[in-house]
Amino acid sequence: MKTVFSKPQALNDAVMHYCPGCSHGVAHRLVAEALDHYGITERTVGVAPVGCAVLMYDYFNCDIQEAPHGRAPAIATGMKRSRPDLIIFTYQGDGDLASIGLSEIIHCANRGENITVIFINNTVYGMTGGQMAPTTLPGQKTTTSPYGRSLTANGYPMKMAEMLAPLEGTSYVGRMALDTPGNTLKARKMIFKAFDMQIKGMGFSFVELLSTCPTNWGMSPSQSIKRLQDELIPYFPLGVFKEKEVVD
Ligand SMILES: Cc1ncc(C[n+]2csc(CCOP(=O)(O)OP(=O)(O)O)c2C)c(N)n1
Ligand code: SF4
Numbered sequence: 001m002k003t004v005f006s007k008p009q010a011l012n013d014a015v016m017h018y019c020p021g022c023s024h025g026v027a028h029r030l031v032a033e034a035l036d037h038y039g040i041t042e043r044t045v046g047v048a049p050v051g052c053a054v055l056m057y058d059y060f061n062c063d064i065q066e067a068p069h070g071r072a073p074a075i076a077t078g079m080k081r082s083r084p085d086l087i088i089f090t091y092q093g094d095g096d097l098a099s100i101g102l103s104e105i106i107h108c109a110n111r112g113e114n115i116t117v118i119f120i121n122n123t124v125y126g127m128t129g130g131q132m133a134p135t136t137l138p139g140q141k142t143t144t145s146p147y148g149r150s151l152t153a154n155g156y157p158m159k160m161a162e163m164l165a166p167l168e169g170t171s172y173v174g175r176m177a178l179d180t181p182g183n184t185l186k187a188r189k190m191i192f193k194a195f196d197m198q199i200k201g202m203g204f205s206f207v208e209l210l211s212t213c214p215t216n217w218g219m220s221p222s223q224s225i226k227r228l229q230d231e232l233i234p235y236f237p238l239g240v241f242k243e244k245e246v247v248d
Contacts, residue, residue, distance in 0.1 A: 010033075012059060022215070041061055044063070072091075072092050073090055094134060112170070137235055167204075171203040176238055178209055
């Protein structure tokens, strides 16, 4: 019988701990498909965040290194500089990357470190109970903004892809949503491209994935997809913000 669909080889058979309807599992799969596609699992090291994906070492068949909160880009920098033959990616949430780790990610991108960053933007701190994140939308109620995010008190949501794209060190910057099959395939293409940039030595590549957190949004999985489409996508435009021309 011909196999038409299977689990990527870069993922093992462990049952994931993510909540029903959470995007982390889909994002893991897309990264694993990229590792399979380029045949790089054996020489890839992922850097895990502090956040719900802290346990990602349980799921990937490549090596995974844990990083303190927000410090994945610094750890990844050290690994890539000492072992440039390895493929290094970080996988970070919005609390991890855009709050405590904001300085790390900006300097890493600006230095043009030849690594790939997968950024999960679900507009909250998921693991710790749904606190306001830098990406929380105006008026969004969270456990630390019970009356809704106030622009006067809390400022504007961070648009990380738009912030990183103008930096000279970045080779590829894109944002996609994990809502429909069509957008998920576009996200897959972006993730493949980001790894391809690293393989070709083009410097820092970044893919932001608009994601769901049904548990902390207080919604069902299907309501969460609708919120992603109605509220997140209009605020965080989808697309490729930068793609450097590959030079041999
Ligand atoms: C130095 C430090 N500060 C705070 C924490 C607590 N903490 C653990 S996970 C987390 C938030 C993670 O949220 P996010 O990065 O958005 O990832 P998600 O869980 O939504 O995937 C925080 C604040 C910590 N572990 N270490
Ligand atoms: S708390 Fe949110 S981000 Fe964490 S596993 Fe559950 S749905 Fe996913």
